[in-house]
Structures are given as C-alpha cells and as structure tokens.
Amino acid sequence: MSPNKIFIAIVAFFALQQTQAQFTFKPGLRGGFTFSTISETHADYKPDFYIGGFGEINIKKHYALQPEITYSRQGSNNVTRNYFDNNSGTERVERRDLKIDYLSFALINKFTFGPGLQIQFGPALDVLLYDNLVRRKTYNDVAFITGIAYKLSSNLTLEARLKKGLLDVLDSDYYHNDHNDYYLFGDYNTNMNFQVGISYSFAAKK
Numbered sequence: 001m002s003p004n005k006i007f008i009a010i011v012a013f014f015a016l017q018q019t020q021a022q023f024t025f026k027p028g029l030r031g032g033f034t035f036s037t038i039s040e041t042h043a044d045y046k047p048d049f050y051i052g053g054f055g056e057i058n059i060k061k062h063y064a065l066q067p068e069i070t071y072s073r074q075g076s077n078n079v080t081r082n083y084f085d086n087n088s089g090t091e092r093v094e095r096r097d098l099k100i101d102y103l104s105f106a107l108i109n110k111f112t113f114g115p116g117l118q119i120q121f122g123p124a125l126d127v128l129l130y131d132n133l134v135r136r137k138t139y140n141d142v143a144f145i146t147g148i149a150y151k152l153s154s155n156l157t158l159e160a161r162l163k164k165g166l167l168d169v170l171d172s173d174y175y176h177n178d179h180n181d182y183y184l185f186g187d188y189n190t191n192m193n194f195q196v197g198i199s200y201s202f203a204a205k206k
Contacts, residue, residue: 024204026056030159032197036074038098038170039190043080046097048073056201066108074193075099098133100169102126106145116151124163135171141191142166157199165191
C-alpha cells in the first residue's frame, strides 16, 4: 500500500473515531398527565395519563434526536349527540365520554438553549389500541408534536407538549349535534392532546 493511501486511511480512521466520540445515547422513561379533546365537537377535555420510553441521541452540544414509544390515553368528555329515536318518534340527546388509547411512535428534535431550556418538535404515528367509538373514520393517526422543556438536572427534565392529530378520527355523520349553534359539529374532527410531565434519562452510552 502506498504512503498516500496509508495516510488517507489513518486520517479517515481518526476522523471516524472523532465523529463517533461526539455521539452519546441516553435511554430513559417519561410520563405525566394528558388533557385531550377532539376538535370541532365543543366537548370537554378528558384528563388522563401517558407513559413511555425514549432514547436520546446527542448529536451536537445543543441538538439531540429522540425516538420515543409512548402509551397515551386520549379522547374527549361530554361529547353531545342528538338523533331521532324511531321508537318514540322524538329527537333525543345523549352525552358520552369518548376514549381513544394509542401506542405512539415519535421522532423528536430537541434544541437546548442556555442552561436547560429546550424546544422540542417532531412527527408521530399513533397506533390504535382501544376505543369506545361507535363509528370512526380512521383507526390510526398521524400527529405533529411541539413543546418546551427545562432540564432540572442532567437526568431529570420537566416537559410540556401539544400533540395535534392530522387525520379525521370521528364519523361526524353519527356523532353530530345541530340542536343549537353551540353544539354544532364540524366535519374535521382531529385529536388534540396536551401533555405535562417529566422524563428521566439514565447514564449516557457512547
């Protein structure tokens, strides 16, 4: 092998080692409270919880990429529906608490500013695990997540996020209410999910 090729190989080897040294991986757990509703239903927020795991890949000093798997309990409370009862020949109104549980797969971008302030955002795929909807337009959902966080220590972080579903999940032909303007359903009913919680990461692995 010529000296030039040996030199190039040595430079490439140390450059690779230097690049690898900049990457660290920190597994962790996250959990907290959710406050969810379904858009254009004029319903109440449903309080519940989320829990999951993640792997933080630190690429640069102020940037990390974080794959996540999260179990999230969502839905909406006090969804009002009016319908015509053929048995009684009258219009009836019912109110139901809708439950939708997802296993969410997310890829979060994390930018850190100052001592611990973080901006977080990224896409998510929500796979349906359970629901009590009589009719639906789609089983799974695609969402976009955005939020802020603050590192309380090297391992503990306080998080606040909004996860906005992009797909129409509710069959508004069934879940509709035109009894008055306040309860008028829209045709584009998407998941709205607010999350407040903490995450804990374990020792970094290079």
